[in-house]
Amino acid sequence: MNLKTSSNLETRSLLDELCNFEKGTVFDLGHPLLNRITHCFLNAAGIGAVQAVARDAYFTAIQGTGVDGSGGIPPEISSVKKNGFPGLRGETSNKSLEAMVKSAGKESLQWGLAAGMYSGLTYGLKEARGAHDWKNSAVAGAITGATLALTLEDSTHEHIMQCAITGAAISTAANLLTGIF
Template identity: 30%
Template sequence: MPSTRFLGSLSTPRVDITIDTGNLFFNHALEGFLKIGSVAATRSIAEDSFKAINGGKLSKHCLERSLKKMCKEGAYWGSVAGVYVGMEYGVGRIRGTWDWKNAMIGGALTGALVSAATNNNKDQIVSDALTGGAVATASVLLNYLT
């Protein structure tokens, strides 16, 4: 019976940014901020570009609004990522070990901090902490599988 196979590998380009602040904690947090912030800004501008092209209108006002949204999204998600990466690194330093539990604790702390900064509902803060811990843990465990 004839069969075909695909042999080869598929990989994405990798860009590494190295900024040395003199402190490993700040280095990790800044790297997380820059990487995820740039992804969020790129997503935002791509979404707005699609809307402008699809809608058929492009004006100075649309460009200004898109730029503001791009900066806001990049700063927000970059800050969340920076806090998470910093928390995960800090927890690892405190515990003296590097495993999935650091991601779980770092994600829970980040979820609680971001939630507390945006609302005063205690139940929502706890829910966001649980969600942050679950998402971070799932991310690390999925990375172990690949």
């Protein structure tokens, strides 16, 4: 009986750790900054992969519906389709699957890097300044937005600045709205 309770406790503690993944109990890299960056990277990477697969499923579903004369894709999103999935051209299912996996991998990496960078910057600024406020969020959002703009193929100075301003605005708004809803 004691052995059975012990195995249940071991199983329960493993399940508790997996259920409490957001608390960072599954991995410990030895420093809270590394734990936080890794945690945010993994969560956002998963979201990015799901987003890429959902977008691909949407484009696949509307491709044959004949919404307009350009192969079924509405004009307002046809440029996204052209730029988003260059490998999906109605070839064999293996090529389409390979293109989708590459796209999901790229998206998950981009989302993960953005979340990890933002989280690491806000943590570092909090430690350096001794306060967690909207200023940390604004700086971290601006740096993350500018860095993401640099990953695009045709990034201009104006585009980088626009992404930095947008990143700062979104992260500041999120910080100020925390606790309201």
